[in-house]
Amino acid sequence: MRYFDYIQPENIKQASESAGRDWRKALLYAGGTDLLGLIKNEVESPAALINLKAIPGLNGIEYSEREGLTIGALVKLSQLSAHEVVREKYSVLEQALKETASPQLRNMGTIGGNLCQRPRCWYFRGDFHCLRKGGDICYAVDGENKYHCVIGGGPCFIVHPSDPAVALLTLDAGVTIASAKGTKRVALKDFFVLPEDDIYRENILQPGEIVTHIHVPPVSEKTVSGYIKFRERGAWDFAVVSVAATLRINGDTIIDGKAAFGGVAPKPWQEEKINQKLKGLSVKPGNFESLSAEVLKEAEPLNQNAFKLPLVRNLLKRLLVQLTAS
Amino acid sequence: MKKKSVSSSLSRRQFLKGFGSGVAGSVALNKIASALPLQKTLEKAANDANRTPLNLSVNGKTYRLSVEPNRTLAEVIREDLQLTGTKVVCNHGECGACTVLLDGEAVYSCHILALDAEGKSVTTIEGLLGGEELHPLQKAFVKKDGIQCGFCTPGQIMAAQALLLKNPRPAKEDVLEGMSGNLCRCGAYPKIIESVLEAAKTD
Numbered sequence: 001m002r003y004f005d006y007i008q009p010e011n012i013k014q015a016s017e018s019a020g021r022d023w024r025k026a027l028l029y030a031g032g033t034d035l036l037g038l039i040k041n042e043v044e045s046p047a048a049l050i051n052l053k054a055i056p057g058l059n060g061i062e063y064s065e066r067e068g069l070t071i072g073a074l075v076k077l078s079q080l081s082a083h084e085v086v087r088e089k090y091s092v093l094e095q096a097l098k099e100t101a102s103p104q105l106r107n108m109g110t111i112g113g114n115l116c117q118r119p120r121c122w123y124f125r126g127d128f129h130c131l132r133k134g135g136d137i138c139y140a141v142d143g144e145n146k147y148h149c150v151i152g153g154g155p156c157f158i159v160h161p162s163d164p165a166v167a168l169l170t171l172d173a174g175v176t177i178a179s180a181k182g183t184k185r186v187a188l189k190d191f192f193v194l195p196e197d198d199i200y201r202e203n204i205l206q207p208g209e210i211v212t213h214i215h216v217p218p219v220s221e222k223t224v225s226g227y228i229k230f231r232e233r234g235a236w237d238f239a240v241v242s243v244a245a246t247l248r249i250n251g252d253t254i255i256d257g258k259a260a261f262g263g264v265a266p267k268p269w270q271e272e273k274i275n276q277k278l279k280g281l282s283v284k285p286g287n288f289e290s291l292s293a294e295v296l297k298e299a300e301p302l303n304q305n306a307f308k309l310p311l312v313r314n315l316l317k318r319l320l321v322q323l324t325a326s
Numbered sequence: 327m328k329k330k331s332v333s334s335s336l337s338r339r340q341f342l343k344g345f346g347s348g349v350a351g352s353v354a355l356n357k358i359a360s361a362l363p364l365q366k367t368l369e370k371a372a373n374d375a376n377r378t379p380l381n382l383s384v385n386g387k388t389y390r391l392s393v394e395p396n397r398t399l400a401e402v403i404r405e406d407l408q409l410t411g412t413k414v415v416c417n418h419g420e421c422g423a424c425t426v427l428l429d430g431e432a433v434y435s436c437h438i439l440a441l442d443a444e445g446k447s448v449t450t451i452e453g454l455l456g457g458e459e460l461h462p463l464q465k466a467f468v469k470k471d472g473i474q475c476g477f478c479t480p481g482q483i484m485a486a487q488a489l490l491l492k493n494p495r496p497a498k499e500d501v502l503e504g505m506s507g508n509l510c511r512c513g514a515y516p517k518i519i520e521s522v523l524e525a526a527k528t529d
Contacts, residue, residue, distance in 0.1 A: 001341070032442070103488070105507065
Protein backbone atom coordinates (compact mmCIF):
# COMPACT_ATOMS: atom_id res chain seq x y z
CA MET A 1 0.00 0.00 0.00
CA ARG A 2 1.12 3.54 -0.65
CA TYR A 3 2.07 5.69 2.31
CA PHE A 4 -0.65 7.58 4.17
CA ASP A 5 -0.82 9.43 7.47
CA TYR A 6 -2.85 7.92 10.27
CA ILE A 7 -4.92 10.51 12.10
CA GLN A 8 -6.37 9.71 15.53
CA PRO A 9 -9.17 12.17 16.32
CA GLU A 10 -10.55 12.14 19.85
CA ASN A 11 -14.07 13.14 18.93
CA ILE A 12 -16.46 13.47 16.01
CA LYS A 13 -15.79 17.18 15.60
CA GLN A 14 -12.07 16.62 15.07
CA ALA A 15 -12.74 13.69 12.74
CA SER A 16 -15.21 15.73 10.73
CA GLU A 17 -12.85 18.67 10.43
CA SER A 18 -10.06 16.39 9.20
CA ALA A 19 -12.33 14.67 6.70
CA GLY A 20 -13.83 17.95 5.53
CA ARG A 21 -10.48 19.16 4.25
CA ASP A 22 -10.87 17.13 1.10
CA TRP A 23 -7.78 18.61 -0.52
CA ARG A 24 -5.83 16.23 1.68
CA LYS A 25 -7.97 13.34 0.56
CA ALA A 26 -8.40 12.22 4.12
CA LEU A 27 -10.72 9.22 4.30
CA LEU A 28 -12.72 7.87 7.23
CA TYR A 29 -11.36 4.58 8.48
CA ALA A 30 -13.22 2.14 10.74
CA GLY A 31 -13.03 -1.64 10.22
CA GLY A 32 -11.06 -1.11 7.02
CA THR A 33 -12.35 -4.26 5.31
CA ASP A 34 -13.56 -2.25 2.33
CA LEU A 35 -11.20 0.73 2.42
CA LEU A 36 -7.94 -1.25 2.57
CA GLY A 37 -9.09 -3.22 -0.48
CA LEU A 38 -9.74 0.02 -2.33
CA ILE A 39 -6.29 1.33 -1.37
CA LYS A 40 -4.57 -1.92 -2.37
CA ASN A 41 -6.33 -1.78 -5.74
CA GLU A 42 -5.42 1.91 -6.02
CA VAL A 43 -9.03 2.91 -6.49
CA GLU A 44 -8.37 5.25 -3.56
CA SER A 45 -5.01 6.86 -2.83
CA PRO A 46 -5.65 8.85 0.33
CA ALA A 47 -3.08 11.15 1.90
CA ALA A 48 -4.47 10.24 5.30
CA LEU A 49 -6.77 7.82 7.07
CA ILE A 50 -8.89 9.17 9.90
CA ASN A 51 -9.18 6.38 12.44
CA LEU A 52 -12.64 6.49 14.02
CA LYS A 53 -12.03 3.58 16.37
CA ALA A 54 -10.72 5.65 19.29
CA ILE A 55 -13.75 7.96 19.34
CA PRO A 56 -15.92 7.14 22.37
CA GLY A 57 -19.65 6.52 22.13
CA LEU A 58 -19.79 4.74 18.76
CA ASN A 59 -19.43 1.19 20.04
CA GLY A 60 -22.62 0.44 21.91
CA ILE A 61 -25.94 -1.30 21.23
CA GLU A 62 -28.89 0.05 23.19
CA TYR A 63 -32.50 -1.03 23.23
CA SER A 64 -35.66 0.45 24.68
CA GLU A 65 -39.26 -0.47 23.92
CA ARG A 66 -40.00 3.09 22.92
CA GLU A 67 -36.95 3.86 20.78
CA GLY A 68 -36.09 0.39 19.57
CA LEU A 69 -32.45 -0.31 18.74
CA THR A 70 -29.73 2.32 18.68
CA ILE A 71 -26.56 0.89 17.19
CA GLY A 72 -23.21 2.66 17.26
CA ALA A 73 -21.70 2.85 13.78
CA LEU A 74 -18.52 1.12 14.96
CA VAL A 75 -20.31 -1.98 16.25
CA LYS A 76 -18.83 -5.02 14.51
CA LEU A 77 -21.15 -7.16 12.39
CA SER A 78 -20.45 -10.24 14.55
CA GLN A 79 -21.15 -8.25 17.72
CA LEU A 80 -24.50 -7.06 16.35
CA SER A 81 -25.73 -10.44 15.10
CA ALA A 82 -24.92 -11.98 18.50
CA HIS A 83 -26.91 -9.35 20.41
CA GLU A 84 -29.83 -10.82 22.33
CA VAL A 85 -32.43 -8.30 21.15
CA VAL A 86 -31.37 -8.60 17.51
CA ARG A 87 -31.73 -12.36 17.71
CA GLU A 88 -35.09 -12.18 19.46
CA LYS A 89 -36.84 -9.40 17.61
CA TYR A 90 -35.03 -8.58 14.39
CA SER A 91 -34.55 -11.90 12.56
CA VAL A 92 -34.19 -10.23 9.18
CA LEU A 93 -31.23 -8.22 10.44
CA GLU A 94 -29.64 -11.17 12.24
CA GLN A 95 -29.89 -13.32 9.11
CA ALA A 96 -28.51 -10.62 6.83
CA LEU A 97 -25.58 -10.01 9.18
CA LYS A 98 -24.75 -13.71 9.37
CA GLU A 99 -24.88 -13.99 5.58
CA THR A 100 -22.42 -11.11 5.19
CA ALA A 101 -18.83 -12.00 4.26
CA SER A 102 -16.80 -14.50 6.33
CA PRO A 103 -16.41 -14.97 10.11
CA GLN A 104 -13.12 -13.04 10.06
CA LEU A 105 -14.56 -10.11 8.10
CA ARG A 106 -17.58 -9.96 10.38
CA ASN A 107 -15.18 -9.64 13.34
CA MET A 108 -13.46 -6.73 11.57
CA GLY A 109 -16.16 -4.87 9.61
CA THR A 110 -18.48 -2.35 11.26
CA ILE A 111 -22.18 -1.78 10.61
CA GLY A 112 -21.57 1.87 9.69
CA GLY A 113 -18.85 0.87 7.26
CA ASN A 114 -21.06 -1.83 5.79
CA LEU A 115 -23.70 0.76 4.87
CA CYS A 116 -21.04 3.06 3.40
CA GLN A 117 -19.04 0.45 1.45
CA ARG A 118 -18.21 1.03 -2.21
CA PRO A 119 -19.57 -1.14 -5.04
CA ARG A 120 -17.96 -4.42 -6.08
CA CYS A 121 -18.27 -3.81 -9.83
CA TRP A 122 -15.15 -5.36 -11.35
CA TYR A 123 -14.61 -2.40 -13.64
CA PHE A 124 -14.76 -0.02 -10.68
CA ARG A 125 -12.41 -2.21 -8.60
CA GLY A 126 -10.18 -3.05 -11.52
CA ASP A 127 -7.89 -1.07 -13.74
CA PHE A 128 -10.61 0.72 -15.70
CA HIS A 129 -11.09 4.48 -15.71
CA CYS A 130 -14.85 4.13 -15.48
CA LEU A 131 -17.59 6.72 -14.98
CA ARG A 132 -17.60 6.32 -11.21
CA LYS A 133 -13.87 7.03 -11.12
CA GLY A 134 -14.16 10.15 -13.26
CA GLY A 135 -13.89 8.52 -16.67
CA ASP A 136 -16.43 8.85 -19.45
CA ILE A 137 -17.63 5.30 -20.01
CA CYS A 138 -19.40 2.57 -18.06
CA TYR A 139 -17.66 -0.60 -19.20
CA ALA A 140 -20.48 -2.79 -17.88
CA VAL A 141 -22.90 -1.64 -20.59
CA ASP A 142 -21.15 -3.61 -23.36
CA GLY A 143 -18.99 -5.74 -21.08
CA GLU A 144 -19.40 -8.52 -18.55
CA ASN A 145 -22.57 -7.49 -16.76
CA LYS A 146 -23.96 -10.66 -15.22
CA TYR A 147 -23.78 -9.19 -11.71
CA HIS A 148 -24.81 -5.63 -12.53
CA CYS A 149 -28.11 -3.92 -11.88
CA VAL A 150 -31.42 -4.58 -13.61
CA ILE A 151 -33.22 -1.47 -12.39
CA GLY A 152 -32.29 2.07 -11.31
CA GLY A 153 -29.11 2.02 -13.39
CA GLY A 154 -27.73 4.51 -15.86
CA PRO A 155 -25.35 5.95 -16.66
CA CYS A 156 -23.54 3.59 -14.24
CA PHE A 157 -24.83 0.07 -13.53
CA ILE A 158 -23.45 -0.99 -10.14
CA VAL A 159 -25.38 -2.89 -7.52
CA HIS A 160 -25.16 -1.93 -3.87
CA PRO A 161 -23.27 -4.71 -2.04
CA SER A 162 -24.66 -4.44 1.51
CA ASP A 163 -26.82 -7.22 2.98
CA PRO A 164 -27.77 -5.49 6.27
CA ALA A 165 -28.93 -2.39 4.37
CA VAL A 166 -31.59 -4.46 2.58
CA ALA A 167 -32.79 -5.90 5.89
CA LEU A 168 -32.74 -2.51 7.61
CA LEU A 169 -34.91 -0.96 4.88
CA THR A 170 -37.76 -3.34 5.73
CA LEU A 171 -37.41 -2.29 9.39
CA ASP A 172 -37.78 1.44 8.58
CA ALA A 173 -34.30 2.14 9.95
CA GLY A 174 -32.64 5.52 10.05
CA VAL A 175 -29.14 6.89 10.52
CA THR A 176 -27.67 9.77 12.48
CA ILE A 177 -25.17 11.77 10.49
CA ALA A 178 -22.78 14.02 12.38
CA SER A 179 -20.37 16.69 11.25
CA ALA A 180 -18.52 19.60 12.83
CA LYS A 181 -21.70 21.62 12.28
CA GLY A 182 -24.06 19.31 14.19
CA THR A 183 -26.12 16.17 13.72
CA LYS A 184 -29.12 15.19 11.62
CA ARG A 185 -31.26 12.09 11.36
CA VAL A 186 -32.12 10.63 7.95
CA ALA A 187 -34.33 7.69 6.99
CA LEU A 188 -32.22 4.91 5.49
CA LYS A 189 -34.36 4.96 2.34
CA ASP A 190 -33.22 8.57 1.78
CA PHE A 191 -29.59 7.80 2.60
CA PHE A 192 -28.67 6.02 -0.63
CA VAL A 193 -28.49 7.72 -4.02
CA LEU A 194 -28.77 6.50 -7.60
CA PRO A 195 -26.09 7.20 -10.25
CA GLU A 196 -28.46 9.56 -12.05
CA ASP A 197 -28.35 11.80 -8.95
CA ASP A 198 -24.67 11.39 -8.11
CA ILE A 199 -22.36 9.21 -10.13
CA TYR A 200 -19.43 9.47 -7.69
CA ARG A 201 -21.00 8.31 -4.45
CA GLU A 202 -23.55 5.77 -3.27
CA ASN A 203 -25.01 7.83 -0.42
CA ILE A 204 -25.71 11.41 0.59
CA LEU A 205 -22.66 11.84 2.83
CA GLN A 206 -20.70 15.00 2.08
CA PRO A 207 -17.00 15.39 3.01
CA GLY A 208 -16.85 15.78 6.78
CA GLU A 209 -20.12 13.95 7.44
CA ILE A 210 -19.96 10.74 9.45
CA VAL A 211 -22.61 8.10 10.18
CA THR A 212 -22.55 7.75 13.98
CA HIS A 213 -25.63 5.66 14.78
CA ILE A 214 -28.19 3.40 13.15
CA HIS A 215 -31.71 3.46 14.55
CA VAL A 216 -34.18 0.61 14.22
CA PRO A 217 -37.73 1.26 15.47
CA PRO A 218 -39.37 -1.24 17.82
CA VAL A 219 -41.38 -4.06 16.27
CA SER A 220 -44.66 -5.46 17.56
CA GLU A 221 -45.17 -8.97 18.90
CA LYS A 222 -46.88 -10.05 15.71
CA THR A 223 -43.94 -9.19 13.49
CA VAL A 224 -42.12 -11.86 11.50
CA SER A 225 -39.13 -11.17 9.29
CA GLY A 226 -36.52 -12.93 7.21
CA TYR A 227 -33.76 -12.63 4.64
CA ILE A 228 -32.84 -14.88 1.72
CA LYS A 229 -29.54 -14.35 -0.04
CA PHE A 230 -28.68 -16.05 -3.30
CA ARG A 231 -24.95 -16.43 -3.83
CA GLU A 232 -22.87 -18.51 -6.18
CA ARG A 233 -20.39 -19.83 -3.62
CA GLY A 234 -21.62 -21.90 -0.72
CA ALA A 235 -19.02 -20.59 1.74
CA TRP A 236 -19.27 -16.82 1.41
CA ASP A 237 -19.88 -14.28 -1.30
CA PHE A 238 -21.65 -11.07 -2.15
CA ALA A 239 -25.31 -11.47 -3.03
CA VAL A 240 -26.20 -12.20 -6.63
CA VAL A 241 -29.65 -11.13 -5.46
CA SER A 242 -31.27 -11.03 -2.05
CA VAL A 243 -34.75 -10.49 -0.61
CA ALA A 244 -35.79 -9.20 2.81
CA ALA A 245 -39.27 -8.93 4.27
CA THR A 246 -40.76 -7.74 7.55
CA LEU A 247 -44.46 -8.50 8.04
CA ARG A 248 -46.99 -7.79 10.77
CA ILE A 249 -49.49 -10.62 10.74
CA ASN A 250 -52.89 -11.07 12.33
CA GLY A 251 -54.44 -14.49 11.79
CA ASP A 252 -54.58 -15.05 8.04
CA THR A 253 -53.91 -11.45 7.08
CA ILE A 254 -50.76 -9.41 6.63
CA ILE A 255 -51.63 -6.17 8.44
CA ASP A 256 -48.73 -4.41 6.81
CA GLY A 257 -45.32 -5.29 5.54
CA LYS A 258 -42.22 -4.21 3.69
CA ALA A 259 -40.05 -6.02 1.21
CA ALA A 260 -36.64 -4.97 -0.06
CA PHE A 261 -34.22 -6.33 -2.63
CA GLY A 262 -30.43 -6.51 -2.88
CA GLY A 263 -28.24 -7.12 -5.92
CA VAL A 264 -30.74 -5.60 -8.33
CA ALA A 265 -30.11 -1.84 -8.20
CA PRO A 266 -27.38 0.72 -7.43
CA LYS A 267 -29.04 1.16 -4.03
CA PRO A 268 -30.86 -1.26 -1.74
CA TRP A 269 -34.18 -1.40 -3.54
CA GLN A 270 -37.77 -1.01 -2.39
CA GLU A 271 -40.97 -0.70 -4.38
CA GLU A 272 -43.74 1.37 -2.81
CA LYS A 273 -46.32 -0.42 -4.92
CA ILE A 274 -45.32 -3.82 -3.52
CA ASN A 275 -45.36 -2.56 0.07
CA GLN A 276 -48.83 -1.10 -0.52
CA LYS A 277 -50.07 -4.43 -1.86
CA LEU A 278 -48.70 -6.30 1.15
CA LYS A 279 -51.01 -4.26 3.33
CA GLY A 280 -54.14 -6.32 4.07
CA LEU A 281 -53.06 -9.21 1.84
CA SER A 282 -54.53 -12.54 2.92
CA VAL A 283 -52.10 -15.38 3.39
CA LYS A 284 -52.57 -17.55 0.30
CA PRO A 285 -49.91 -18.96 -2.04
CA GLY A 286 -51.86 -17.63 -5.03
CA ASN A 287 -51.68 -14.10 -3.62
CA PHE A 288 -47.93 -14.37 -3.14
CA GLU A 289 -47.58 -15.61 -6.71
CA SER A 290 -49.38 -12.64 -8.21
CA LEU A 291 -47.69 -10.14 -5.88
CA SER A 292 -44.22 -11.48 -6.73
CA ALA A 293 -44.96 -11.23 -10.44
CA GLU A 294 -45.37 -7.46 -9.93
CA VAL A 295 -41.85 -7.03 -8.54
CA LEU A 296 -39.28 -5.18 -10.71
CA LYS A 297 -41.89 -4.50 -13.40
CA GLU A 298 -39.85 -1.53 -14.63
CA ALA A 299 -36.61 -3.51 -14.87
CA GLU A 300 -34.36 -3.10 -17.90
CA PRO A 301 -31.85 -5.95 -17.68
CA LEU A 302 -28.47 -5.80 -19.41
CA ASN A 303 -27.25 -8.50 -21.83
CA GLN A 304 -26.31 -11.05 -19.20
CA ASN A 305 -28.50 -10.45 -16.17
CA ALA A 306 -32.17 -10.97 -17.05
CA PHE A 307 -31.92 -14.15 -14.95
CA LYS A 308 -32.14 -11.95 -11.87
CA LEU A 309 -35.83 -11.18 -12.45
CA PRO A 310 -37.35 -14.66 -12.02
CA LEU A 311 -34.80 -15.31 -9.28
CA VAL A 312 -35.89 -12.30 -7.21
CA ARG A 313 -39.60 -12.97 -7.78
CA ASN A 314 -39.31 -16.62 -6.77
CA LEU A 315 -37.23 -15.79 -3.72
CA LEU A 316 -39.83 -13.25 -2.57
CA LYS A 317 -42.55 -15.84 -3.02
CA ARG A 318 -40.53 -18.39 -1.06
CA LEU A 319 -39.82 -15.91 1.73
CA LEU A 320 -43.49 -14.90 2.06
CA VAL A 321 -44.55 -18.56 2.21
CA GLN A 322 -41.89 -19.29 4.84
CA LEU A 323 -42.74 -16.28 7.00
CA THR A 324 -46.48 -16.92 7.00
CA ALA A 325 -46.25 -20.72 7.41
CA SER A 326 -46.56 -20.84 11.20
CA MET B 327 24.31 -22.60 -8.92
CA LYS B 328 27.55 -23.04 -6.98
CA LYS B 329 27.50 -25.53 -4.19
CA LYS B 330 27.85 -23.92 -0.78
CA SER B 331 28.15 -25.54 2.54
CA VAL B 332 25.30 -24.50 4.74
CA SER B 333 26.00 -24.20 8.43
CA SER B 334 23.82 -26.45 10.52
CA SER B 335 22.73 -23.50 12.66
CA LEU B 336 21.03 -21.91 9.67
CA SER B 337 17.26 -22.11 10.04
CA ARG B 338 15.09 -23.74 7.41
CA ARG B 339 13.63 -20.35 6.59
CA GLN B 340 16.99 -18.59 6.16
CA PHE B 341 18.13 -21.45 3.99
CA LEU B 342 15.05 -21.23 1.76
CA LYS B 343 15.42 -17.46 1.49
CA GLY B 344 19.02 -17.81 0.35
CA PHE B 345 18.23 -20.68 -1.95
CA GLY B 346 15.48 -18.71 -3.71
CA SER B 347 17.76 -15.75 -4.37
CA GLY B 348 20.67 -17.99 -5.31
CA VAL B 349 18.75 -19.48 -8.18
CA ALA B 350 18.03 -16.04 -9.55
CA GLY B 351 21.35 -14.32 -9.00
CA SER B 352 23.92 -16.78 -7.63
CA VAL B 353 25.02 -14.40 -4.90
CA ALA B 354 26.50 -15.64 -1.65
CA LEU B 355 23.80 -17.37 0.32
CA ASN B 356 24.15 -15.80 3.74
CA LYS B 357 24.48 -12.26 2.43
CA ILE B 358 21.37 -12.21 0.28
CA ALA B 359 19.29 -13.45 3.19
CA SER B 360 19.38 -10.08 4.88
CA ALA B 361 19.61 -7.80 1.84
CA LEU B 362 16.51 -5.91 0.74
CA PRO B 363 15.78 -5.18 -2.90
CA LEU B 364 16.78 -1.61 -3.81
CA GLN B 365 13.23 -0.38 -4.27
CA LYS B 366 12.27 -1.59 -0.82
CA THR B 367 15.35 -0.01 0.76
CA LEU B 368 14.51 3.35 -0.80
CA GLU B 369 10.90 3.14 0.34
CA LYS B 370 12.05 2.20 3.80
CA ALA B 371 14.39 5.19 4.02
CA ALA B 372 11.67 7.55 2.82
CA ASN B 373 9.26 6.17 5.36
CA ASP B 374 11.58 6.20 8.36
CA ALA B 375 10.58 9.77 9.13
CA ASN B 376 6.91 8.79 9.09
CA ARG B 377 6.90 6.05 11.66
CA THR B 378 4.48 5.86 14.54
CA PRO B 379 5.26 4.17 17.85
CA LEU B 380 3.34 0.94 18.45
CA ASN B 381 3.15 -1.31 21.48
CA LEU B 382 2.25 -4.65 20.03
CA SER B 383 1.36 -7.58 22.25
CA VAL B 384 1.90 -10.87 20.43
CA ASN B 385 1.67 -14.29 22.08
CA GLY B 386 1.89 -12.71 25.51
CA LYS B 387 5.02 -10.67 24.76
CA THR B 388 4.92 -6.90 24.29
CA TYR B 389 7.07 -5.41 21.55
CA ARG B 390 7.91 -1.71 21.34
CA LEU B 391 7.97 -0.95 17.67
CA SER B 392 7.91 1.99 15.36
CA VAL B 393 5.97 1.33 12.16
CA GLU B 394 4.75 3.12 9.07
CA PRO B 395 0.95 3.56 9.16
CA ASN B 396 0.48 1.81 5.83
CA ARG B 397 1.95 -1.49 7.04
CA THR B 398 -0.43 -4.34 7.76
CA LEU B 399 -0.40 -6.41 10.92
CA ALA B 400 0.71 -9.43 8.87
CA GLU B 401 3.72 -7.54 7.49
CA VAL B 402 4.84 -6.44 10.94
CA ILE B 403 4.33 -9.90 12.44
CA ARG B 404 6.31 -11.56 9.67
CA GLU B 405 9.00 -9.01 8.87
CA ASP B 406 9.65 -7.19 12.14
CA LEU B 407 8.91 -9.96 14.61
CA GLN B 408 10.04 -12.77 12.28
CA LEU B 409 6.99 -14.80 13.25
CA THR B 410 6.64 -16.29 9.80
CA GLY B 411 4.10 -18.97 10.70
CA THR B 412 1.42 -16.48 9.66
CA LYS B 413 1.15 -16.71 5.86
CA VAL B 414 0.17 -14.03 3.38
CA VAL B 415 -1.44 -15.44 0.24
CA CYS B 416 -4.11 -13.25 -1.33
CA ASN B 417 -3.14 -10.14 0.71
CA HIS B 418 -6.71 -9.00 0.20
CA GLY B 419 -8.70 -10.28 3.15
CA GLU B 420 -10.23 -13.13 1.21
CA CYS B 421 -8.35 -16.41 1.65
CA GLY B 422 -7.74 -16.65 5.40
CA ALA B 423 -4.10 -17.84 5.33
CA CYS B 424 -3.10 -14.84 7.47
CA THR B 425 -5.72 -15.48 10.16
CA VAL B 426 -4.61 -14.54 13.68
CA LEU B 427 -6.56 -13.92 16.87
CA LEU B 428 -7.13 -10.34 17.96
CA ASP B 429 -8.44 -10.31 21.52
CA GLY B 430 -9.53 -13.91 20.95
CA GLU B 431 -11.39 -13.31 17.68
CA ALA B 432 -10.25 -14.44 14.25
CA VAL B 433 -9.23 -11.63 11.88
CA TYR B 434 -7.33 -11.41 8.59
CA SER B 435 -3.98 -9.89 9.61
CA CYS B 436 -3.20 -8.91 6.00
CA HIS B 437 -6.23 -6.65 5.97
CA ILE B 438 -5.87 -4.57 9.11
CA LEU B 439 -3.19 -2.04 9.84
CA ALA B 440 -0.57 -2.90 12.44
CA LEU B 441 -1.51 0.32 14.25
CA ASP B 442 -5.03 -1.06 14.74
CA ALA B 443 -3.62 -3.75 17.03
CA GLU B 444 -2.37 -1.22 19.60
CA GLY B 445 -3.71 -2.16 23.02
CA LYS B 446 -5.02 -5.51 21.81
CA SER B 447 -3.68 -8.98 22.29
CA VAL B 448 -2.55 -10.85 19.15
CA THR B 449 -2.16 -14.63 19.01
CA THR B 450 -0.38 -16.23 16.08
CA ILE B 451 0.18 -19.89 15.26
CA GLU B 452 3.49 -19.71 17.20
CA GLY B 453 1.48 -18.78 20.30
CA LEU B 454 -0.38 -22.09 20.30
CA LEU B 455 2.72 -24.19 20.93
CA GLY B 456 3.54 -25.05 24.52
CA GLY B 457 7.33 -25.20 24.18
CA GLU B 458 7.93 -28.12 21.85
CA GLU B 459 4.50 -29.57 22.57
CA LEU B 460 1.94 -29.29 19.77
CA HIS B 461 -1.42 -27.72 20.54
CA PRO B 462 -4.37 -30.19 20.54
CA LEU B 463 -5.58 -28.63 17.27
CA GLN B 464 -2.19 -29.17 15.66
CA LYS B 465 -2.15 -32.75 16.90
CA ALA B 466 -5.63 -33.28 15.47
CA PHE B 467 -4.55 -31.90 12.06
CA VAL B 468 -1.62 -34.35 12.08
CA LYS B 469 -3.75 -37.26 13.23
CA LYS B 470 -6.59 -36.65 10.77
CA ASP B 471 -4.30 -35.60 7.92
CA GLY B 472 -5.97 -32.16 7.62
CA ILE B 473 -3.09 -30.97 5.49
CA GLN B 474 -1.92 -31.35 1.93
CA CYS B 475 0.63 -28.71 0.92
CA GLY B 476 0.25 -27.11 4.34
CA PHE B 477 0.44 -23.47 3.33
CA CYS B 478 -3.07 -22.57 4.44
CA THR B 479 -2.77 -24.66 7.61
CA PRO B 480 -1.65 -21.97 10.10
CA GLY B 481 -4.66 -19.86 9.07
CA GLN B 482 -6.98 -22.87 9.21
CA ILE B 483 -5.78 -23.72 12.71
CA MET B 484 -6.17 -20.14 13.95
CA ALA B 485 -9.71 -19.96 12.54
CA ALA B 486 -10.45 -23.28 14.24
CA GLN B 487 -8.98 -22.02 17.51
CA ALA B 488 -11.26 -18.95 17.41
CA LEU B 489 -14.22 -21.20 16.72
CA LEU B 490 -13.42 -23.59 19.59
CA LEU B 491 -12.82 -20.71 22.03
CA LYS B 492 -16.41 -19.60 21.40
CA ASN B 493 -17.96 -23.00 20.91
CA PRO B 494 -15.92 -25.85 22.44
CA ARG B 495 -18.35 -28.55 21.22
CA PRO B 496 -19.35 -27.50 17.73
CA ALA B 497 -21.64 -29.52 15.47
CA LYS B 498 -20.37 -30.20 11.95
CA GLU B 499 -22.50 -27.30 10.62
CA ASP B 500 -20.86 -24.93 13.12
CA VAL B 501 -17.43 -26.05 11.92
CA LEU B 502 -18.39 -25.54 8.26
CA GLU B 503 -19.59 -22.04 9.10
CA GLY B 504 -16.67 -21.22 11.41
CA MET B 505 -14.10 -22.33 8.82
CA SER B 506 -15.86 -20.72 5.85
CA GLY B 507 -13.44 -17.79 5.73
CA ASN B 508 -10.44 -19.98 4.90
CA LEU B 509 -9.54 -21.32 1.49
CA CYS B 510 -7.53 -24.49 0.84
CA ARG B 511 -6.47 -24.73 -2.81
CA CYS B 512 -5.48 -28.37 -2.36
CA GLY B 513 -9.10 -28.96 -1.48
CA ALA B 514 -8.40 -30.75 1.79
CA TYR B 515 -11.67 -29.48 3.24
CA PRO B 516 -13.19 -32.80 4.40
CA LYS B 517 -10.04 -33.66 6.36
CA ILE B 518 -9.80 -30.13 7.76
CA ILE B 519 -13.35 -30.36 9.08
CA GLU B 520 -12.61 -33.80 10.53
CA SER B 521 -9.50 -32.42 12.22
CA VAL B 522 -11.42 -29.61 13.89
CA LEU B 523 -14.12 -32.01 15.08
CA GLU B 524 -11.39 -34.34 16.38
CA ALA B 525 -9.78 -31.49 18.33
CA ALA B 526 -13.15 -30.52 19.79
CA LYS B 527 -13.55 -34.09 20.98
CA THR B 528 -10.13 -34.33 22.62
CA ASP B 529 -9.65 -30.76 23.81
